[in-house]
Amino acid sequence: MEQAQTRLELFYSQVLAFATLYGGKVLLAIITLLVGLWVIGWISKLLTSTMTRRHVDRDVQPFLLSLVNGLLRVLLLLSIASTLGVQTTSFVAIIGAAGLAVGLALQGSLANFAGGILILIFKPFRVGDLISAQGFTGNVEAIRIFDTTLVTLDNKTIILPNGSLSTSALTNISTKGVIRVDQVYGVGSQNDLDATKASIQKVVNACPYALKDRQHDVLIAKLNPNSREYDVRVWTKSENFWDTHYYMLENIARQFGKDGIEAPKPKMFITNEA
Template identity: 80%
Template sequence: MENAQSSAQRVYDQMLTFATIYGGSVLLAIVTLIVGLWLISWIIKVLSSVMTNRHVDRDVQPFLLSLVSGLLRVLLLLSIASTLGVATTSFVAIIGAAGLAVGLALQGSLANFAGGVLILIFKPFRVGDLINAQGFTGNVEAIRIFDTTLVTLDNKTIILPNGPLSTSAITNISTKGTIRVDQVYTVGSQNDIDATEASIRRVVDACPFALKDRTHDVLITKLNANSRDYDVRVWTKSETYWETHYYMLENVARQFGKDDILAPKPQLFVTSE
């Protein structure tokens, strides 16, 4: 009986000693945990509100919020461990080594992830836009966090990694809503200048895709030995760029045939020694 009482007394003394030595640290750690979680929740709400007010794409908001939340929670756990007297140097070293290893292994994927975030935030193009990038021209079908999908005019699907895409030149044909279709037509110098221009003008005026409130140009851009180059500039809506392009090519050829506008005559130069 006395042994049991003695053991209970020792346990009580040990608990009292532990509470005296570590009680304040444990209590402070608990308070830090509660306050820290509340602060993290408040920061995430404020950040979400700011991104919504600044019209940050809703597809990228969850990624950014979860990333910030995860980083803040790691910092909170390190702070609590430090409060309890646990050496955090080893934890930091382990996290750093693991981060370095993962970063090296996923270097390309991380670059694509960062590129996707930048594209979704700054919006150099949107879904449905006609763009030229990385040597490809097509309509943007989807913007994902790691890659962007284009559908070319011949209905091929092109998948472009977001890393290189976010750091290279992009031509967005759809941004302004209107675009100019530039073409060059070469005719023989034997054709009358006014007649040639009038023939091209008939096609421009009949083009259903040409904007009626814009001025379209038909200009002589170059005089060759036996031909003239006409620079034809037609304004149209961005989404009808290719319709305008092909309409002009086909119908200018037809109109030249109707108006007897002739192609350049071949020249043969014969010299004798």
């Protein structure tokens, strides 16, 4: 009986010593945990409202939110461990080394990820836009975190990495809603100048995709010994770019045939040498 009482007193004394030594730290750690969770929640709400206000893509918002939450919770855990007297230097070193290793292993993927975030935030193009980039031209079908998908005119699917797409030059054909289709046509110099311009103008006037409120141009661009080149500039809606391009090519060829506009004729010069 006395032995049990002695053990009980020893236990109480150890608990009291532990409470005296660590009680303040544990209480401070609990307060830090509660305040930290509240701050993380407040930052999450602020970030959500900011992304909504700036029209950040809805598919990206949960990912960014979870990423920020994860980083903040790691910092909170390190802060609590430091409050309890745990040496966090080794943990920080391990986390840094792991982050460096992962970063080196996924260097290309991280560049594509960062590029995807920039594209989704700043929106140099949107889904449905007609763009020309990396030597390809097509409509944007999807913008994902790591890559962007284009569908070309011949219905091929092109997948472009966001890293290079966000840092290189690209042409967004759809941005302004209106675009000019520029073409060059060569005819023989034996054709009457006014008759040639009138023949081209007929096709421009008949083009169903040409905007009626814009001035379209038929200009002489170059004079060659046996030919003339005409710049033809037709304004149209961005989504009708290719329709206008091919309409003009086909129908100008037909109109030239009807009006007797001939192609350049090659000339051969023969000299007699003594």
